[in-house]
Amino acid sequence: xxxxxxxxxxxxxxxxxxxxxxxxxxxxxxxxxxxxxxxxxxxxxxxxxxxxxxxxxxxxxxxxxxxxxxxxxxxxxxxxxxxxxxxxxxxxxxxxxxxxxxxxxxxxxxxxxxxxxxxxxxxxxxxxxxxxxxxxxxxxxxxxxxxxxxxxxxxxxxxxxxxxxxxxxxxxxxxxxxxxxxxxxxxxxxxxxxxxxxxxxxxxx
Amino acid sequence: xxxxxxxxxxxxxxxxxxxxxxxxxxxxxxxxxxxxxxxxxxxxxxxxxxxxxxxxxxxxxxxxxxxxxxxxxxxxxxxxxxxxxxxxxxxxxxxxxxxxxxxxxxxxxxxxxxxxxxxxxxxxxxxxxxxxxxxxxxxxxxxxxxxxxxxxxxxxxxxxxxxxxxxxxxxxxxxxxxxxxxxxxxxxxxxxxxxxxxxxxxxxx
DNA sequence: TGTACATCAGTGAACGCGCGTTCACTGATGTAC
DNA sequence: TGTACATCAGTGAACGCGCGTTCACTGATGTAC
Numbered sequence: 001x002x003x004x005x006x007x008x009x010x011x012x013x014x015x016x017x018x019x020x021x022x023x024x025x026x027x028x029x030x031x032x033x034x035x036x037x038x039x040x041x042x043x044x045x046x047x048x049x050x051x052x053x054x055x056x057x058x059x060x061x062x063x064x065x066x067x068x069x070x071x072x073x074x075x076x077x078x079x080x081x082x083x084x085x086x087x088x089x090x091x092x093x094x095x096x097x098x099x100x101x102x103x104x105x106x107x108x109x110x111x112x113x114x115x116x117x118x119x120x121x122x123x124x125x126x127x128x129x130x131x132x133x134x135x136x137x138x139x140x141x142x143x144x145x146x147x148x149x150x151x152x153x154x155x156x157x158x159x160x161x162x163x164x165x166x167x168x169x170x171x172x173x174x175x176x177x178x179x180x181x182x183x184x185x186x187x188x189x190x191x192x193x194x195x196x197x198x199x200x201x202x203x204x205x
Numbered sequence: 206x207x208x209x210x211x212x213x214x215x216x217x218x219x220x221x222x223x224x225x226x227x228x229x230x231x232x233x234x235x236x237x238x239x240x241x242x243x244x245x246x247x248x249x250x251x252x253x254x255x256x257x258x259x260x261x262x263x264x265x266x267x268x269x270x271x272x273x274x275x276x277x278x279x280x281x282x283x284x285x286x287x288x289x290x291x292x293x294x295x296x297x298x299x300x301x302x303x304x305x306x307x308x309x310x311x312x313x314x315x316x317x318x319x320x321x322x323x324x325x326x327x328x329x330x331x332x333x334x335x336x337x338x339x340x341x342x343x344x345x346x347x348x349x350x351x352x353x354x355x356x357x358x359x360x361x362x363x364x365x366x367x368x369x370x371x372x373x374x375x376x377x378x379x380x381x382x383x384x385x386x387x388x389x390x391x392x393x394x395x396x397x398x399x400x401x402x403x404x405x406x407x408x409x410x
Numbered sequence: 411t412g413t414a415c416a417t418c419a420g421t422g423a424a425c426g427c428g429c430g431t432t433c434a435c436t437g438a439t440g441t442a443c
Numbered sequence: 444t445g446t447a448c449a450t451c452a453g454t455g456a457a458c459g460c461g462c463g464t465t466c467a468c469t470g471a472t473g474t475a476c
Contacts, residue, residue: 044430047430
């Protein structure tokens, strides 16, 4: 019943790890099925014992990424409780931390062209992760006088966009960009200004 | 002396146009030199009369994109003058408008893996475009009491990140994301909240 | 206006390459008795 | 404990494909006289 110790041990996971390593090193398109197989010490054909093909392998790497990502977001949220503000800020920070710590997963998830609708499980995990951000936004909204506050969903979209933008532009050096500030600082202050704009933080930092 | 009317007419530009069309249709990696040549009605080898190779062709597409982009940013800035606030908001809007109107160029510039340092001309044009955003941020900063304001360069980075994030996540449907709001509205309100956070806009919209 | 020549944009065939995928196979592992 | 058998993870050879790039060429265009 145990899958380990057969021929390879745990080729399925070894292939995912190899794929992640290659994606980190060469970007989502630099990775090839053949090379992932070679990295795992195995013939390309062996991959088909565990995956439907190239895309399926990337999708599994993305799935594992979403899993970690969702966990991190939930953990950050919980740690900020019972303060709505602390929870919100923590999820933003968690987003950036994830992209830094798991670049291969991040690329597989957001830059590989894999659609989250490819497999139901991907969609569920993705919804779970971003659901955390939205829940944080909802709690936050409760502290804003109902008059002029934007919808919570919009608040979470703003922060998501800023997180993603900071990662793409300033954490990776996408178009040869030289980052004028550390990404973490950039995000921290950006969210700070934004929250002040929502009337949630006094004119202090 | 005239380059037109030779064999093809203006193959160089026809190849760039074909490349842009393919990039729009299939993403930056879906494009191939051979197919671009075929689209332009020409043999792959003919491409080498005008470009050093595949990468060089993409770089030229990106270059033309940066040119249009820089022009649009400058135009938007000028139109907002003499109001620093209007100029700033206009450049943000121009960013989004560019990405919508010239998706092929946008992809070539920001998602094709082409480095802006590849050719001096790319770096210059890119600096010109983002220089406009920074100039707008500097002007804006002049209206903030100097005590707690963030550096102008940081303000422009925040807005750049938000623009980029909105484009990637909500204008394209990257990971099968369903956009909860139109991207334009999202960016407009996001920048609005941010500016309020800087103390530049009253608690009104 | 006409002829001889130079230029050079585009051709077409060929190349080597690595890709993803298939297939019949083999041989190590696990299981039944 | 030992034997016969079933399973199935990984092999190795082969495939067809389209890619980017090269090269000697050809023939339309432009130019000198």
